Amino acid sequence: MTTDRELLDSLAHLVDDLDPTPETLAAKAQRALRERTDAAAMRLLSDSVRGAPPGMRGRGGTRTLTFTDLDLRLDHVTGGLHATGLVRAGTGTLAVARWPGGQVTAAIDPAGWFHVERLPFGPVRFVLRGAGRDHATPWFVA
Amino acid sequence: MQDRTNTELLTRAQAGDEAAWDEIVRRYVRLVWAVPRSHRLSPDDAADVCQATWLALAENLHRIRRPDRLGAWLVTTSRRETLTVLRLRGREEPVDLWEQPDDGPSPEEVALAGDAGPGLWRAYVTLTDRCREILRLAAFAPELSFTQVAEAVGVPVNSLGATRGRCLAVLRRRIGVEVAR
Numbered sequence: 001m002t003t004d005r006e007l008l009d010s011l012a013h014l015v016d017d018l019d020p021t022p023e024t025l026a027a028k029a030q031r032a033l034r035e036r037t038d039a040a041a042m043r044l045l046s047d048s049v050r051g052a053p054p055g056m057r058g059r060g061g062t063r064t065l066t067f068t069d070l071d072l073r074l075d076h077v078t079g080g081l082h083a084t085g086l087v088r089a090g091t092g093t094l095a096v097a098r099w100p101g102g103q104v105t106a107a108i109d110p111a112g113w114f115h116v117e118r119l120p121f122g123p124v125r126f127v128l129r130g131a132g133r134d135h136a137t138p139w140f141v142a
Numbered sequence: 143m144q145d146r147t148n149t150e151l152l153t154r155a156q157a158g159d160e161a162a163w164d165e166i167v168r169r170y171v172r173l174v175w176a177v178p179r180s181h182r183l184s185p186d187d188a189a190d191v192c193q194a195t196w197l198a199l200a201e202n203l204h205r206i207r208r209p210d211r212l213g214a215w216l217v218t219t220s221r222r223e224t225l226t227v228l229r230l231r232g233r234e235e236p237v238d239l240w241e242q243p244d245d246g247p248s249p250e251e252v253a254l255a256g257d258a259g260p261g262l263w264r265a266y267v268t269l270t271d272r273c274r275e276i277l278r279l280a281a282f283a284p285e286l287s288f289t290q291v292a293e294a295v296g297v298p299v300n301s302l303g304a305t306r307g308r309c310l311a312v313l314r315r316r317i318g319v320e321v322a323r
Contacts, residue, residue, distance in 0.1 A: 004310055005284075007262075007310065007313070007314070008277065008280050008281040008284070009281070010262060011262060011266060011277060011278070011281045012281040012282055014262055014263055014266075015176070015266075015278065015281065015282075016172075018263060019179055021171055021172050021175040022175075022185065022189060024189075025171060025175060025189055025192055025193075026167055026168070026171050028189075028192075028193050028196070029167040029171055029174075029192065029193070029196040030160070030163065030164050030167055032163075032193070032196040032197045032199070032200040033155065033158070033160060033163045033200045035197055035200060035201075036200050036201055037201070041201075047226065049226055049229045049230055050225075050226060050229065063230070100193060100197070121190070122190045122193070123190055123193045123194040123197055125197075138198060138201070139194045139197040139198050139201065140194060140223070140226070141187075141190045141191060141194050141223055141226065141227050141230075
């Protein structure tokens with residue numbers, strides 16, 4: 001006779017053996033504290049992936065995200081993603097695409113557009129820089 | 143740091159104390175990993191979800207109003223990103239199916255099970271995503287209340303007990319263990 005707790009404990013031990021947490025994961029998690037910013041937060045308003053109807057999902061498509069001060073489009077290209085952004089007027093003059101351990105900066109044109117080539121897959125955020133306080137999106141998996 | 147409360151650790155980490163942050167990671171890294179893996183995300187995708195979850199926590203340290211519910215916050219955040227990545231990869235969200243799903247254990251999973259725990263592991267990997275998630279949370283984080291687990295996995299709190307019970311019953315049936323009641 002096995003109690004529920006004993007069964008769950010056995011499961012925990014087995015999962016630890018067969019699907020252990022990668023050692024590199026803890027190291028990456030520890031470095032997350034250094035990625036903080038004091039930028040003003042831009043809220044996510046919509047994400048086409050979350051709202052897509054059945055049959056309209058999957059790799060190879062275009063993803064659009066709307067934040068409070070930024071419209072973002074991500075297109076799959078060879079070797080990564082191409083990001084096209086449209087910034088609300090006056091929010092910034094530079095757009096910084098950041099990922100753990102790296103970043104790339106793009107100029108925002110007078111109409112509010114910017115482009116970032118070959119953005120890597122994985123966690124990413126966008127920071128808008130201008131004369132005032134930076135504005136940053138939440139982290140999300142691209 | 144191991145004797146510090148979550149409240150103390152969050153306060154210290156917010157001030158930039160890396161030792162406090164490392165202790166938070168140590169306490170919950172296994173739980174955060176469990177969420178995407180219970181939804182069968184690949185190790186690479188699961189690692190991305192976990193990293194995004196930790197980055198989100200670092201950014202929101204000052205917004206954690208209930209330190210005692212930090213585990214549930216991490217599960218909720220990790221699950222939301224997991225479901226997004228599932229959709230990015232063209233897969234549906236988990237559904238409630240009590241019988242064996244079409245996507246049973248992969249050859250890799252069966253091979254991994256080997257002789258180490260063939261009954262339990264083979265039974266576990268044939269469960270639905272929802273059952274795998276609930277049981278893995280119950281296994282790794284028994285301190286989470288029913289309410290916290292229910293909120294984290296998107297199940298009405300008044301049905302979680304029955305849902306968990308059905309998951310355990312299916313697991314027992316599949317490993318041939320007589321229900322100990």
